[in-house]
Amino acid sequence: MVLSLVNLCAREVVSDHSSSPCWLRWVPRELYRPLLEAAFSSCRPLAVGELVQRWPERTLRVGGRRKQGQTAPNRLCIQALLLAVVRGLSDQRCALKVLDLCGLQGDEGGLGDPMGGWSLTVALCTMAVQARAAALRAQRREGERERKRFSALEREKDVKRERGPWKREKESNGHEASTGKELGLKDRERTGSCGILGEKELIKGVRRRMEMERKRETAVTGFGGSRKEAEEKDVSSEVLVHVRADLFVNARSLERFRVALSTLGPLKLQCRYLRVEEISVSSIRTLLDLLPCQGLLGIDIRYSSLGVAGLAELLPLLSSFPALNSLRLHYCNLDFRRDHPGQEDTLRDLSLGLAKLQELRRLSLTALRLPGQLRVLLSSLPQPLQILELPYLSLSPADLAYLSCSHHASTLQQLDLSENHLDENTLPSIRRLISQASSTLQHLCLSGCGLTDGLLGLLLPSLGGCWALKSLALALNPLSMAGLMDLVRMAVRMPSLRHLLYPNPLEDYQPGLPDLPSSAQLLDWPLDETTDINTTSSQLNRVLMESGRSELFLTCDLLNYDKDLVD
Template structure:
């Protein structure tokens, strides 16, 4: 990456903190953004704090990183949050919106970024502390105002008493008081009046302020990650009324009961939530049916993800039919939903109940580990969602010759829109793949294709790559290790779990498979196509392009 002259100069300026008192006084507001970016990239938390405390614009957005860029350092983020609180009392700071959406990085990755849970806790702590500090500042201001009022009242009383005494002295010639008696009279009357006025009964503690009277100075927008450990702190922050107001764009929830999720949704500002991700929470069909009416109150909600939430939709369970009707009715109210992700929810034969209820076609559909039946795939291939899908994940759903026609029909309908497809762990053998390759080749918009953990031989893998190089839009291919690369003992058609656990053969020449595949790329001039078999480190960065 080539840095501009401004970026190079900004990096040099923020590198020496001892010189900051000199340049901070003369920096124009147009250069604050470049300096802040340089402070983040150079891991200069002191410079970050000083710049944010004096931020000259109403909006500060941190977090939308370019592809390949690292997340800001944890210390820099902490310095930013502290500076926001200090800036509340700094007249040079005009900040009104702090946007940290997309900021959280991966815990433990290089550079020590702040993960989603840590950032959520830090934000909530900042909001609560700012509220407490604002109340303390309000009380101090009230105490100063009370003292000023008392001083003015005493001064007025002294002037009035002196005027009365002078008048009495002039009109009463028979009674002459000494100067000492006049002073005693003034002090006595002041002591008698002591305790009068609007602050007399406050016990000397200042005025008691109502939380509703505290105006919001800065709105803080972020993606929140809530679990059982952070639940109380998040609830306190969302309930607090003070100078900082917490807003949420994407909400991730883990291991929280249905009642707690309902409480959390009631506290969130409704106009900002775009997506909700619920994981490892035992919702059940009835619990999900209870949540859906609350989700419908968020007008911008476009993404719903449910992972390992213990949904078992078998018709033989008591009360299941009524729960399914409630669930279907709740889904009809999600008018703007574009992305639906369901993982390991045990939904065989029930896909029509879910998808037919949605009022508008989906753009992203993720259905891994759902044990989809032939009827499910047949419905999906003919549904109103098929022609609009941009992302489709059918990983770990077993495919065979009876379900393959439905998959081919689905790919045909989505051929002009589909950009990301995952069929990893679907049991695709060489024969099944040969039947599917013509349909894959017709997906003219496909950018990424994942086929890991399928039992392909080296011959089948070569056919896959030869088809991939003719797909001009394709940029990434996650391919499976061929069966020849494994140690002896695998069954003829191993499952994805067996392929994942079975050791590779150390006696085979290293990178032989990779060399043969890359030769196909070179022969076809496809240096822009990335081939990888690394399942654990595979990330679909093309989604952000």
């Protein structure tokens, strides 16, 4: 990545924190963005905090899709950013109104110590609670100062009012002549009478101040309200900064998340994508009730024992979010069996619930064990899907036959059928499905589908017709070296293809592997150490060089493969 002159200068400026008082006062608002980017890339949390605390624009976006090779911001920098946002609430130089952190989180424990989704969510919840507490403290201090000023003014008025009779009597008696005895007697009488008058006036002044203070509190708090309740109401009446992010909640952070969303204050959390793990149906319902209806684009539920009945209970709640376009369910213990009483009615409820999701464009169902029921689920969706992920679903031939003829086939951009066994009976449906999606399909995953050399040979013509395909994943399929070479020769003729995840050929494994090994066996079986693995890579790269497709990335690394890098 080639840096511009502005970026190079920005890195040099933020490298020395001791000089920040010199340049922060004079830097124009147009340079705040490159300075902040330089502070993030150079891991300068102090510079991040100072820039954000006096951010000159209404909106600050940090995160989003990263370029290839670009790491997520450092954890310390993110923490400094969040602390600076809270401090900026009381800083007149800060104009921030919207903080967009969508896509900010990185992988936990990744390169450069990024902040993962769970840690970021906990930090945001803590920030919202701390901002409210700071606003309450500031309002109480201001209220105390106001009460002291009011009391001082009232005391000054009372003193002037109490001195009035003394001054008037002194002026009226100043011109009278009297003897020493008469003067002493008058002084004693005047002192006694004025002492009584002063005490009465003092009592009246105290009562008057108490009455006025009581009226003032009544006007502030209302009838029957306390001062603390009034202060909390004032703090929650105005939102100063809206914070938008992708949030990740599990059983450990559930209570903190609930408190943050139910707490009203100067910072308001808004969620773009919500991911929940290991949470019951009732807890998910509680979270959905707390989230604002506007703005939620997707929900990802993982490792939660929803059951078919639990999902049917949640779907009507999801329909209250008008912008929801993504629903992902991973390992949620959905198991449909015809011999269970009431399952037919529950599945019908699922269909009705999905029919209410008007904007749904992405549906991911992982290991839900619903064989033969794909038509019931997908046919009820009002709009065709663009992303469909069905790994580990034990799809039947009837499911694949329906999918190839459904209204979703011609609009699919991403399709994941990994770990669904394909054979001669299902291959015609797969070919028809790929042909229907040939003009729109960008990402296709058929890993672990049991594709042999013969099956792949029948499928290659259909794959070659996908001119929009950017990534193709075929890992953990029992292909020989000859079948793998045929695959690469087809791949280099696809102009849009950028990533190919290929399987290790059967020749690279140690002896003893079955003739038709499963994906689990290919994953666990050791590779032959006597065979040079680089030989396979060299042969494949030779095909790339001969065809002039050096930009096509070939890999057999299943764990580090990421199709999103091609976008």
